[in-house]
Amino acid sequence: MAQRVMCLLRRSIGFTVPPAQRALSTTATPAAEGAAVAEATAKEAKKRKKKNLFDVVQFLPGWGVGYKVAKTTWRDVSYQITKINLYKDGRHGKAWGFRYKAGVQAADAPTRISGVNKRGWKYIKESQKKLHDAPKVDVAIAG
Numbered sequence: 234m235a236q237r238v239m240c241l242l243r244r245s246i247g248f249t250v251p252p253a254q255r256a257l258s259t260t261a262t263p264a265a266e267g268a269a270v271a272e273a274t275a276k277e278a279k280k281r282k283k284k285n286l287f288d289v290v291q292f293l294p295g296w297g298v299g300y301k302v303a304k305t306t307w308r309d310v311s312y313q314i315t316k317i318n319l320y321k322d323g324r325h326g327k328a329w330g331f332r333y334k335a336g337v338q339a340a341d342a343p344t345r346i347s348g349v350n351k352r353g354w355k356y357i358k359e360s361q362k363k364l365h366d367a368p369k370v371d372v373a374i375a376g
Contacts, residue, residue: 283352287324290314290356301333301357304348309335311357315343319374325350326375 283305290297296317303311312330319326328346332339 284354285324285352286328286346286349286354287317287319287326289354290317291323293356297356301359302330302354303357304351305353305355312346314346317373321374 286302287296289302290300293300296319297314298317299314301311301313311333312328313333314328314330316329317326318328326349328349329343330346331343
C-alpha cells in the first residue's frame with residue numbers, strides 16, 4: 234500500500250511519465266534528429282564558403298599580386314591585382330588593380346577595387362602569373 238502511495242505521489246509531482254504517454258509521443262526519433270542536425274550543419278557550411286578578397290588571395294604568392302580575381306556575381310568583369318594594403322588582422326584592407334571587361338583591359342592605370350571586404354570573391358585560374366609580365370610586388374601592412 235505504501236508503495237502504491239509513493240507511486241501516485243511521484244506521478245502527481247511529475248517524476249515519472251506513465252507508459253501510455255510515452256507511446257503517444259509525437260517527437261522525432263533520435264536517429265531522425267541526428268539526420269536533421271547533420272543536414273542543418275551542411276547548409277551552414279555552404280553558407281560560410283564565400284570569402285572576401287583577402288581570404289581568396291592569402292595563399293597565392295605575394296598575396297595575389299599579378300593574379301586575376303572577380304566577384305562571383307560579376308559577369309565579364311575582373312581585376313588583375315597590382316597592390317594590396319592589408320590591415321593588421323590580415324583579413325581586411327584595400328586593393329588596387331587593372332580592370333578587365335570581357336577579357337580586355339578597360340583602364341590604363343590601376344584603380345582601387347571596390348568591395349574587397351565583402352564576401353563572394355573567386356580566383357580566376359586562367360590568370361597564372363607569368364614572370365615576364367608580372368608587376369613588382371607591393372604589399373604594405375597598415376597600422
